[in-house]
Amino acid sequence: MNNETIYNVIGIGIGPFNLGLAALSNPISELKTLFLDQRDGFDWHPGLMIDHVTLQTPFLCDCVSMADPTNPLSLLNYLKETNRLYKFFIREDFFIPRKEYNRYCQWVVSQLPQCRFSTQVVDIVYEDGLYLITTVHTKTKETEVFKTERLILGTGTQPHIPSFIPKEDSRILHTSSYLYRKEELLAQGKKIAVIGSGQSAAEVFYDLLQSRDENTHLGWYSRPDRFFPMEYSKLTLELTSPDYVDYFYSRGEEARKIILSKQQAQFKGINYDLINQIYDFIYDLNIDNADPKLTIVPNSQLDRVDNSSPGHLTLEFTQLEQEVPYEQEADYLVVGTGYRYHEPAFLKNIQSRIKRDSSGLFAVNRNYSIDHNGGEIYVLHAEVHTHSYISTDLGMAAYRNSYIINDILGREYYHIEKKIAFQDFDVEKHAAMPTVKI
Numbered sequence: 001m002n003n004e005t006i007y008n009v010i011g012i013g014i015g016p017f018n019l020g021l022a023a024l025s026n027p028i029s030e031l032k033t034l035f036l037d038q039r040d041g042f043d044w045h046p047g048l049m050i051d052h053v054t055l056q057t058p059f060l061c062d063c064v065s066m067a068d069p070t071n072p073l074s075l076l077n078y079l080k081e082t083n084r085l086y087k088f089f090i091r092e093d094f095f096i097p098r099k100e101y102n103r104y105c106q107w108v109v110s111q112l113p114q115c116r117f118s119t120q121v122v123d124i125v126y127e128d129g130l131y132l133i134t135t136v137h138t139k140t141k142e143t144e145v146f147k148t149e150r151l152i153l154g155t156g157t158q159p160h161i162p163s164f165i166p167k168e169d170s171r172i173l174h175t176s177s178y179l180y181r182k183e184e185l186l187a188q189g190k191k192i193a194v195i196g197s198g199q200s201a202a203e204v205f206y207d208l209l210q211s212r213d214e215n216t217h218l219g220w221y222s223r224p225d226r227f228f229p230m231e232y233s234k235l236t237l238e239l240t241s242p243d244y245v246d247y248f249y250s251r252g253e254e255a256r257k258i259i260l261s262k263q264q265a266q267f268k269g270i271n272y273d274l275i276n277q278i279y280d281f282i283y284d285l286n287i288d289n290a291d292p293k294l295t296i297v298p299n300s301q302l303d304r305v306d307n308s309s310p311g312h313l314t315l316e317f318t319q320l321e322q323e324v325p326y327e328q329e330a331d332y333l334v335v336g337t338g339y340r341y342h343e344p345a346f347l348k349n350i351q352s353r354i355k356r357d358s359s360g361l362f363a364v365n366r367n368y369s370i371d372h373n374g375g376e377i378y379v380l381h382a383e384v385h386t387h388s389y390i391s392t393d394l395g396m397a398a399y400r401n402s403y404i405i406n407d408i409l410g411r412e413y414y415h416i417e418k419k420i421a422f423q424d425f426d427v428e429k430h431a432a433m434p435t436v437k438i
């Protein structure tokens with residue numbers, strides 16, 4: 001079926017980032033928008049929706065507040081409308097449960113009829129100045145074609161398992177599917193290994209630690225030399241700012257690669273409190289010097305997984321500082337090696353419209369567009385290499401969405417702060433000290 005409506009903007013993928021764009025573009029009557037997602041409804045990382053986990057970013061990272069705190073789709077308004085604002089006030093905690101954030105996003109979706117689910121984008125072509133998007137309804141298999149002047153790609157990142165791990169083996173799973181398999185793991189796994197040094201691996205390890213019975217042995221292995229915390233000190237948090245995006249972007253392709261390689265602790269790592277909760281839980285297990293039935297090894301690189309035995313997996317590690325290989329057996333291996341961006345296959349027929357850098361990645365313009373004309377195809381969450389790790393941060397989503405909306409409208413609809421940090425990143429723009437005449 002062909003739709004004759006010509007949209008100004010079609011967003012593909014309705015994760016938090018495009019949902020924010022849908023919410024912020026909602027009051028703008030001159031923008032005709034549509035947002036499409038292949039899932040049946042909004043559901044944020046369901047395989048990791050572990051009880052009691054919270055957002056890592058303050059609640060103001062909702063869909064709208066950092067761009068327009070008066071927007072009725074704010075988290076505070078959600079709490080008011082659902083009779084929870086006083087409870088939130090008394091709780092006195094900026095970091096809301098992930099479950100509550102998910103419910104909030106579903107509430108936002110319910111008020112935005114321009115969000116359509118069960119609609120998978122399978123192809124896009126460019127004809128007569130418009131993008132023609134072909135979709136398949138995931139249930140009815142009906143195809144439709146939508147026309148738009150601009151695309152916003154918000155298809156997110158995908159779970160990553162290193163290629164040497166035989167991921168087709170049912171004893172191996174990524175943290176993203178943990179909750180779907182948790183009962184099976186606990187019922188059948190006498191030895192469960194978790195690899196990874198990030199937040200997801202730590203959350204899974206802690207949940208298993210609390211849920212397992214006394215016969216289950218747990219292992220946790222990380223390649224870095226310690227289980228390090230994410231950096232939350234306030235001057236480091238100033239890197240989550242418009243100023244820093246400007247600075248990072250201005251550094252150029254090669255310099256940016258070097259900067260990113262040095263920012264592991266800031267954007268990776270584990271929540272500081274969670275590390276301590278894990279330690280304290282183990283401390284309790286160990287009262288009377290009882291065996292906590294754990295193996296925890298940093299500095300451990302997983303080199304190979306031998307799955308030839310039907311009985312168990314053999315994990316082959318190297319202790320990197322000692323340069324000593326060692327092996328561990330496991331019934332299940334939970335892989336917490338993060339997520340990667342994959343370019344969507346539906347871009348195949350519009351490749352010639354997309355700019356590339358010397359590594360073949362999207363050459364993302366400062367305004368988040370990737371097309372040669374600089375204002376037709378925008379990306380959300382695919383620009384770490386040009387706009388820094390902030391691209392993955394919910395707290396900066398409203399900034400990016402404001403930037404894109406202003407760019408599309410050609411005027412500042414949403415006010416964008418330019419310099420918020422007390423520190424100066426760019427000494428060519430901001431002299432750190434005034435020249436004093438004596």
Ligand SMILES: Cc1cc2nc3c(=O)[nH]c(=O)nc-3n(C[C@H](O)[C@H](O)[C@H](O)COP(=O)(O)OP(=O)(O)OC[C@H]3O[C@@H](n4cnc5c(N)ncnc54)[C@H](O)[C@@H]3O)c2cc1C
Binds near residue numbers: 015017054119393
């Ligand atoms: C467990 C977890 C917790 C996190 N917690 C935080 C946090 O507290 N704070 C923070 O700042 N960041 C956090 N992040 C990082 C980041 O904010 C999230 O990954 C966030 O979900 C990214 O949003 P997104 O919109 O880019 O993509 P996603 O949420 O991945 O959504 C992408 C959507 O695109 C759809 N899609 C893909 N292809 C198609 C297609 N062809 N057609 C139609 N639809 C398609 C998918 O169905 C999906 O719904 C977390 C990440 C994880 C994994």
